[in-house]
Amino acid sequence: MLIDERRSTDKLVDLERGLLSRRVFTDPDIYKVELERIFAKCWLFLAHDSMIPKAGDFMTTFMGEDHVIVTRGRDGKVHAMLNTCRHRGNRVCLFDSGNAAAFTCTYHGWSYDTAGKLIGVPFLKEAYYDELDKSEWGLVPVPRIESIGGMTFGSWDPSAPSLTEYLGELGWFMERLVLGTWNGGLEFVTGRHVYTARANWKIIAENFAGDHYHTSVTHASAYKLGLAPHPAGYEDVQDPNGPFEVALRPGHGAGGVYTGRPPFERDLAVAERLGPEVVAYAKERYARLTEVMRDAPCVPYRQGHGNMFPNLSWSGQANATGGRSFYLLQPKGPLHTEIWIWFAVERNAPQAVKDLVRGQSGQMGQLPSGFFAQDDAENFERVTESARTTVAKRYPFNISMQLGHEGQWPGQEKWEVAGIPGLVGPRYGEHSQRLFYSFWAKQTGLDTEA
Amino acid sequence: MLIDERRSTDKLVDLERGLLSRRVFTDPDIYKVELERIFAKCWLFLAHDSMIPKAGDFMTTFMGEDHVIVTRGRDGKVHAMLNTCRHRGNRVCLFDSGNAAAFTCTYHGWSYDTAGKLIGVPFLKEAYYDELDKSEWGLVPVPRIESIGGMTFGSWDPSAPSLTEYLGELGWFMERLVLGTWNGGLEFVTGRHVYTARANWKIIAENFAGDHYHTSVTHASAYKLGLAPHPAGYEDVQDPNGPFEVALRPGHGAGGVYTGRPPFERDLAVAERLGPEVVAYAKERYARLTEVMRDAPCVPYRQGHGNMFPNLSWSGQANATGGRSFYLLQPKGPLHTEIWIWFAVERNAPQAVKDLVRGQSGQMGQLPSGFFAQDDAENFERVTESARTTVAKRYPFNISMQLGHEGQWPGQEKWEVAGIPGLVGPRYGEHSQRLFYSFWAKQTGLDTEA
């Protein structure tokens, strides 16, 4: 390359000054590094148990840009493997999901069982003189597969830390709030929705990880219409009971956390509109939650959004009347991301809650028909475009909000946050984003090498 | 890269042999160098005063591929700045043009005044603890802004020479003929038209800079229809009064220059068709022009086309009954250019002239509906495509016409060109293109480095 863009000694992620190079969003070479060192190493979401409940059920997905089949094997376990024949590489499964006994390649007919084992080779004797060692030529398995609360994750790195270790401080949140494992876990109630944005995946991920600051502006139209209460001044928005944005080592974030009775009482008001069954459920659920949260006396009740590094985001309420939406941010080059969307509710929730969640999904939320997605996506696209051009690229983004105040936030003495793991910060902050990018820098190794 | 295309010792621009490498048109790495060393350094056209007459008026444009807002500030001055928020880079102005008091980012709501100053940060106190130095986080200003005859230009290079110095020999032409500053300057009479060509920007720019040689062939259909007199033999076309092609240091070109009474008389004939008012205007205007041109006794009267390096081209007649068209050649990668088009007339011209100019704009000219643009664009596209492929790239273009004869053209003793600055050459020549590419080589530094 005739121009060396790394000529400067500037770091891509400068946590001392709170600066973030625009190049991380658009440089094709950096993107290749991400594919190798993030998407081919980190733990990535594969499937929820309820997507492939029966033996032979499968779905296809992407890990980075690699196409992967996820199956429920005859052994009842989840398997995942590259969707590419070991002979000449043809795709062996052509569907989004379904149930199959085997995957047969349409080129020369090699076939693989649902665990990826090569079980059939046409004319093995006549053409291969029985010399092909079938045990060596199965579909390439994802070497590490682990799960939490019904959610299965995979990693291409044989020496990756365990999923639990990788989740780190997020594990606690996952089990208690996101997945509600103590309440029977989740049930996915819709098919997969997908839309595409001309945006880098990270600007989406960091937004879910901890950007509460954008809501009052980006989503102003929804507030204006009275579809949600508009946060006016800071006093209104930073109640001692939340919301809080929590940065979770090593690189995750969970925000919109509300603690104690106030969020429960707001939830109860919704429950009342849904009928006595739901009220009873909400109350009983709260009692059990309080029990579960014995180590967190503040009793976190609601949890609004988050991101598990690198690309599994979610939003929702994690309460009795709300669902969760999960967003898998599938990278398609530095400038494009597919957003894969599923809706889920707690399995134990009354039918009225399930119906409500299903009904809301296309309106306010993150479906391409939803107000919030529309507002967000266009910002993400413009951010990405601006990170691409010659002069603009010289000016880093500012991720300095409250830099140096971490853990010593003004007014934090009033917050009811006892027992919550991670770095608990106020509604408006960039501590979660800084953690996101510092982990990104560590994983890519780019600043270290430079 | 496995193949090093620069293995040869050939220069990209070989002025000794009159050769020009095809790689300059298609190599993505060379294009990146252009963005850095040409478009992020040279003086680029931003706006004409009449496009943003009132305080708060703005228009958006590109400098290279960077998106830029040009405003008329409250101070009455023209400002220009990157259209990207300093926080996360979102575009802050979504329109082509308009009038605004401020630009508010739709992501988190930072807002900037029309001079680019950061004037509003939501929750500056609560979220930033008042620690954000707003004076440091304004929109990135174009550091150099200067103007000539109502046309404002900008340069990203703080140490760039002055606009006057950069214009060099072109300045004289700009003021006297292109912009008619001595006659009240120009008024832009149409909106911005844009079309796209699958062509490198330079083949367009060099054409306007000094390629009179193509007209009789490229635009033959228009001549055939009798829409313009067809130049037959050389004697017909190289009259002592023009047209001349003038290469203007450092890298500009102005062609189709006619001097003395003949072009004036042809203009008068047109004026007569438009009525006595126009005749009177043309005569009075000629008298004043003669006065203005005291240092050029040949009295250049008409000027047909030109290019200010790198990407502002124009055509028209610069006479009493004609308008001007300006073409801003916006690069969109090595293989694509957007042609931005405006029409202008001298402010002092009678209404009949203004109407005529407006009416003609879509027919013969450089609008995508115009014959000339249609003929030219297709050539430019095919030239670009041919400069991309493996074997073709080994064969440089020929820019050798009259090489070595500069300033000693056969027959030049008869030419009435006294007082015209620059290298005045005949209608058919490539001296202006050689100057264009030699300046290009100097600016990019590529031949020096190789």
Next chain:
Amino acid sequence: MLIDERRSTDKLVDLERGLLSRRVFTDPDIYKVELERIFAKCWLFLAHDSMIPKAGDFMTTFMGEDHVIVTRGRDGKVHAMLNTCRHRGNRVCLFDSGNAAAFTCTYHGWSYDTAGKLIGVPFLKEAYYDELDKSEWGLVPVPRIESIGGMTFGSWDPSAPSLTEYLGELGWFMERLVLGTWNGGLEFVTGRHVYTARANWKIIAENFAGDHYHTSVTHASAYKLGLAPHPAGYEDVQDPNGPFEVALRPGHGAGGVYTGRPPFERDLAVAERLGPEVVAYAKERYARLTEVMRDAPCVPYRQGHGNMFPNLSWSGQANATGGRSFYLLQPKGPLHTEIWIWFAVERNAPQAVKDLVRGQSGQMGQLPSGFFAQDDAENFERVTESARTTVAKRYPFNISMQLGHEGQWPGQEKWEVAGIPGLVGPRYGEHSQRLFYSFWAKQTGLDTEA
């Protein structure tokens, strides 16, 4: 590049282990090497005599990505030259085919005769002062042009071996079976059909070169419908009379070879349906073929598919009642190929055969409307896509079938193949593909350099 994909010591083509790197199909840098060292060096198909029979006839094609004009000159010879003006590179011929006296550039009017000679330069005297040496500025000729059986090939490499030497063992097949030169040669009976596939050219070429293994699976639907007999067990398919796949040094392949009377008798059955004239023709033709094949006592009668390295494939039957289809695999980047298709019959065939061939062309065959093309193209596309992604790229393709058994195939003692040149192998094998890729590796030099 921040990630060096060649970090491994693995060869791209590993013939010892029968492995083939996926990178050869998708890496943009490898593709550039192919353009330089394969498409700008090897012998490429230009035209068949019957496409440009008369002086002045021309057609345009691509050699690699370079656009080339192929003409029948006034001298009756075939000429080929880059379709790009030597002045500013404009395309000088805008058509697919036709008849022309000269090619005149639409930019400045330089014109070239059908041998590429520069014959006209507008204003040569007035503009160029007669100093342009026209003999130096003709269209760039393809320096090597040779032909076999009416098929003309070109090479950009002045020091390339002769076409005969390059054809190597394929020459024998070409003359005897593919082109039927002993029977008057071919006549092309359709125009050029083109479709595009999102596939690398090599996966198509290797398929034609010697992949008989895919047919029973890839084209299963056609067999199921009874449109062709379905090969069931190996005994059915490996008759002593064929079919055989033949690897032909240096890098070609010809497959579907049947010898002796059985294929002739099957042909005769078809001829009977076409009438006595065709029967007589088939018999007389067989007699002459037997004569021609004196050096091959097995008398190869039918030949089903093949590839001349790099990108001329064919299929058909080479018998009395069948035609041939030729496929020129025009590379359009690593991930795209245009398939250019022509149909031909032996010139001496009765009209009934010619009509039959023309009629069948769009149904079963390799036209985009044909079943076989539809089946094949989709495989090729998926193979290519899978060779692009991060993890998949680490797993080479398997080209090991029968590795080590070459020339010592089980049962070969029964085969009637005496006199056939090249490495004659069974219907199901990958010996032709290994030869294809080993020649590819030699031509690109990439494994040697690594």
Next chain:
Amino acid sequence: MTEPAGAEVQREVERFFHEEAVLIDERKLHLWLALFTDDAVYRMELRSKILQALLPNTLPTAGTQVLFEDDKRFLTLRVRRLETGMAHAEKPPSITRHLVTNIIADLDGPAVIARSNFHVYQARLEADDMHFFGKREDRLLRTDAGWRIARRSIVLDHIVVPRTLTTFF
């Protein structure tokens, strides 16, 4: 059971759809809303590639992927949102062009079931390469004020929605 509508109704339905498309493309969205009955449903599904649903030769079904299931109240909110001046994904408004083709009107008792295909082109900021394809099935009722849409069922012919859906179909 439906039966083909007569010439007159077919023509009316065609005109109705074309006038409707003008209202969307010209951004007269309140007039557009007025074309829906008060209890109208505006529904859109997305396609997918599910093996289970596949008998040989059957189509990908739009399973549980519902993008819109709006009542008129929410549809009105969508329009009002665009008027807030804060819905920046439509600032400036996108250029849209509705090409409505293949209109088939059938009678279903007092109602008309009208099927149509569409290609909606959208241009926005620098992008003019956004295209949506699909089909609609409308239940139309004749009222004193003209035809009204009681139910619109849209199937979008995409697996991946090319952009968030800020226009109407």
Next chain:
Amino acid sequence: MTEPAGAEVQREVERFFHEEAVLIDERKLHLWLALFTDDAVYRMELRSKILQALLPNTLPTAGTQVLFEDDKRFLTLRVRRLETGMAHAEKPPSITRHLVTNIIADLDGPAVIARSNFHVYQARLEADDMHFFGKREDRLLRTDAGWRIARRSIVLDHIVVPRTLTTFF
């Protein structure tokens, strides 16, 4: 000599084409086949750029480039092939959308000659950017069971076919 069909026939032909397109897009291909007469011909040509054919201002002609020239028997085989479950280029079935426009019906004795333009959109696996353009000229016959296609002549407006042709036009 043809003459413009009257209002009634024009309307019938439009409906016929639109119902036909539904059958293709919904993969009711045996019903689609039933719309052809037993001796029907289904033909498609491709375009090219040949200088010889060029008087100034004449069109590229579709010379000897015939993509389809099927009788009903082979057309039926095409449909049956899709049902084998082995025609993997349509596994899962592509999404198609036929936009049929510019329908002109003319009377030619007892037959109707109907011209139409089309834009066929096809989406498949990850690709949703495949588009076919062209025109059709159909010879339609009225039978007791309704209109039937006796001959369909398609000209595809492409020099390079964007993909193998696994759908119908």
Next chain:
Amino acid sequence: MTEPAGAEVQREVERFFHEEAVLIDERKLHLWLALFTDDAVYRMELRSKILQALLPNTLPTAGTQVLFEDDKRFLTLRVRRLETGMAHAEKPPSITRHLVTNIIADLDGPAVIARSNFHVYQARLEADDMHFFGKREDRLLRTDAGWRIARRSIVLDHIVVPRTLTTFF
């Protein structure tokens, strides 16, 4: 004030537009010219994104960006130019396909005001990815020889024209 045209006129206008499109696509351009009255105006505007024009929810207006404003004399010159054999941007002639949809005919005194949407596809040399979208509003007059175009106003739905405009709309 306009009012909806009756069934007969609507049908005539549809046929008129479709026959017109055939003339353009088949390059019978003198016959096409004959469809215009002698004093016809052929006008085209381009779109832009101007803030001033923006009340919330109003459309980008086509301001002073006029691409065509031809009288019949100049329109004829455009056609004649293509016949010179020297208009190389149409050498060989582009393939075009006019998809004209959403036709609405209204009566305006003796004239008909006909609105339509279009998608014009153009293929040329190696490129087959050029698409133009927009709407037309025509003033049609009935003459003894049939309908004639007295004024055609086109709005092109592009901010950036995708290519120079060498075809007709």
